[in-house]
Amino acid sequence: MIGFTAVDDVGRVVNPMIVAGQVHGGLAQGVGQAVLEGCVYDDDGQLLTGSYMDYTMPRADDLPNFDVATQSVMGASNPLEVKGVGEVGAIGSPPAVVNAILDALAPLGVENISMPATPNRVWQAIQASSVRQAAE
Amino acid sequence: MPTISMTVNGKSVSAEVEARTLLVQYLRESLGLTGTHVGCDTSQCGACVVHVNGESLKSCTMLAAQAEGADVTTIEGLANGDELHPMQEAFRENHGLQCGFCTPGMVMSALDLVQKNADPSEREVREWLEGNLCRCTGYHNIVKSILAGAKALRG
Ligand code: FES
Ligand code: FES
Numbered sequence: 160m161i162g163f164t165a166v167d168d169v170g171r172v173v174n175p176m177i178v179a180g181q182v183h184g185g186l187a188q189g190v191g192q193a194v195l196e197g198c199v200y201d202d203d204g205q206l207l208t209g210s211y212m213d214y215t216m217p218r219a220d221d222l223p224n225f226d227v228a229t230q231s232v233m234g235a236s237n238p239l240e241v242k243g244v245g246e247v248g249a250i251g252s253p254p255a256v257v258n259a260i261l262d263a264l265a266p267l268g269v270e271n272i273s274m275p276a277t278p279n280r281v282w283q284a285i286q287a288s289s290v291r292q293a294a295e
Numbered sequence: 296m297p298t299i300s301m302t303v304n305g306k307s308v309s310a311e312v313e314a315r316t317l318l319v320q321y322l323r324e325s326l327g328l329t330g331t332h333v334g335c336d337t338s339q340c341g342a343c344v345v346h347v348n349g350e351s352l353k354s355c356t357m358l359a360a361q362a363e364g365a366d367v368t369t370i371e372g373l374a375n376g377d378e379l380h381p382m383q384e385a386f387r388e389n390h391g392l393q394c395g396f397c398t399p400g401m402v403m404s405a406l407d408l409v410q411k412n413a414d415p416s417e418r419e420v421r422e423w424l425e426g427n428l429c430r431c432t433g434y435h436n437i438v439k440s441i442l443a444g445a446k447a448l449r450g
Contacts, residue, residue: 176390176392179435179436180390180392180432180435180436182430183432183434183435183436184393184430184433185433186431186433187432187433187434208336210337210339211335211337211339211340211411211428212337212339213333216428216430217433217434218424218425218427218428218434218436219420219421219422219424219425219427219429219434220418220421220422220424220425221438222421222434222435223432224417224435224438225433225435248433265373285381286386
C-alpha cells in the first residue's frame with residue numbers, strides 16, 4: 160500500500176492529535192479486515208487462526224503513513240457539538256481498499272471479491288474470471 | 296531448582312527458579328517488573344522486548360536461566376528518576392500510544408534500532424518493527440515517535 164487518505168466528519172475537534180490517532184488506528188483495522196484478517200475454522204469447528212502468526216494483523220511495514228483530514232459539521236445533539244471518533248477510520252477503509260482491488264482487477268473481468276482479499280483469493284478470482292471468459 | 300544471577304536495570308539479582316521459567320516470567324512475577332508485557336507468549340507480538348547484553352530480545356522466547364550472568368534492561372530501567380528517556384518522551388509527545396500495551400516493546404525495540412542506525416528512514420523504522428504488533432495506533436504515530444526519538448538522541 161503506497162498511500163491512504165481519509166476524511167471524516169467528527170463534529171467539533173477537541174484534541175486534533177487524539178482525533179488523528181483514532182483515525183489512524185481505525186484505518187489500520189479496516190485495511191487488516193479488507194486484506195489480511197479472518198477467522199478460519201476447519202470442518203470440525205477447530206479454529207485454525209488461533210495465533211498472531213495465523214490471524215494476520217497488519218504490521219508496520221504493511222502500511223503507509225496516513226493522510227488524515229476532517230470536514231466537520233458541528234454535532235447538534237450535545238452542547239459540545241462533538242460526534243464519535245473512536246476508531247472511526249475502520250468504517251470507510253474496508254470498502255475503500257476492496258474498491259481499489261476491484262478497480263485493479265476490472266480489466267480482468269473480476270466483479271466481486273470477499274474479504275479478506277488475500278493473495279490466494281485474488282488469484283482465485285482472476286482464475287475463475289478467465290475460465291468464465293474462456294467459456295463464453 | 297537452579298539458582299540464577301543476572302543484572303537487571305543495573306542491580307544484581309539472584310533467585311532460585313524452576314528451570315522452565317521464562318525470562319519474562321522472572322522479570323514480571325519474581326522481580327515485579329510488570330512494565331514488560333506478554334501479548335502472545337509465542338514470539339509473535341513483541342510486547343515483551345527487553346535488552347539482554349545491549350540487544351533487543353523477546354523475553355518470552357528465552358529462559359531465565361539463559362540470561363545467567365547477563366545484563367538485562369527493561370522499560371523500567373530507561374527513565375532517570377522522574378525524567379523520561381528521550382525515546383519515551385518522544386512517544387509521549389507524539390501520541391505514539393493508545394492503550395499502551397505494545398509500548399514497552401516498541402520503545403525497547405526502537406532503542407536497539409537507533410543504536411544500530413542512528414538516522415533511520417521511515418521505511419527502515421517500519422521494517423525494523425515487523426516483530427512488534429500494535430492493535431491501536433495504525434503505527435503512524437509510533438513511526439513518527441521513533442523518528443523524533445532518534446533525532447533527539449542524535450542531539
Ligand atoms: S509476548 Fe513475547 S512476543 Fe508476544
Ligand atoms: S497502543 Fe494499544 S497495542 Fe499499541
